[in-house]
Amino acid sequence: MQYGMFGDWDKLERELKKAPHLLEKNMDKATKYNAMSLRDKIKKRIRSGIGMLALKEATVKRKGSSKPLIDFGDLMNSVTYKKLYGSTFFIGVPRNARQKKNPKKGRSKQRLVSIAQIHEFGVPKAGIPARPYVRPTLQRHKKQMIQVWKRALRDTVRGRVFTPKPGGARV
Numbered sequence: 001m002q003y004g005m006f007g008d009w010d011k012l013e014r015e016l017k018k019a020p021h022l023l024e025k026n027m028d029k030a031t032k033y034n035a036m037s038l039r040d041k042i043k044k045r046i047r048s049g050i051g052m053l054a055l056k057e058a059t060v061k062r063k064g065s066s067k068p069l070i071d072f073g074d075l076m077n078s079v080t081y082k083k084l085y086g087s088t089f090f091i092g093v094p095r096n097a098r099q100k101k102n103p104k105k106g107r108s109k110q111r112l113v114s115i116a117q118i119h120e121f122g123v124p125k126a127g128i129p130a131r132p133y134v135r136p137t138l139q140r141h142k143k144q145m146i147q148v149w150k151r152a153l154r155d156t157v158r159g160r161v162f163t164p165k166p167g168g169a170r171v
Contacts, residue, residue, distance in 0.1 A: 026162035030152035034145045035081035035089040046076040
């Protein structure tokens with residue numbers, strides 16, 4: 001018994017040769033989309049203060065506000081994303097970001113990455129509790145981000161360029 005091969009095998013070969021490039025392109029687009037969405041969700045969490053410990057009364061008086069993590073908005077505004085290489089992105093506060101306003105005359109402008117770290121992890125010895133905003137946001141939206149990558153992979157298998165859905169995938 002002899003079996004024959006049916007179909008356009010040349011077309012299949014051409015499509016298979018495109019797959020690695022399309023996969024790279026789609027995963028890059030999906031990762032960039034996830035990075036932008038995560039950046040926006042982190043900023044939203046800082047703005048809202050949801051799930052963060054309340055400030056001490058003395059801190060509220062000093063700041064003139066009861067919003068944790070926000071004095072002038074420098075920390076929130078410094079949260080960004082940046083493509084590093086391939087499909088790898090950085091999301092957070094860059095090392096070189098500094099306060100725009102000087103909180104007290106005579107003091108140098110602090111590096112925002114240090115302030116971000118203090119708030120994310122706290123400093124128990126100094127009486128500063130952790131008010132995490134990056135880790136909980138990532139944890140909360142991890143499943144939606146995975147769905148975006150799955151859609152990008154599905155589009156690749158179907159030979160299509162990945163396009164995020166209008167309005168975004170509620171990441």
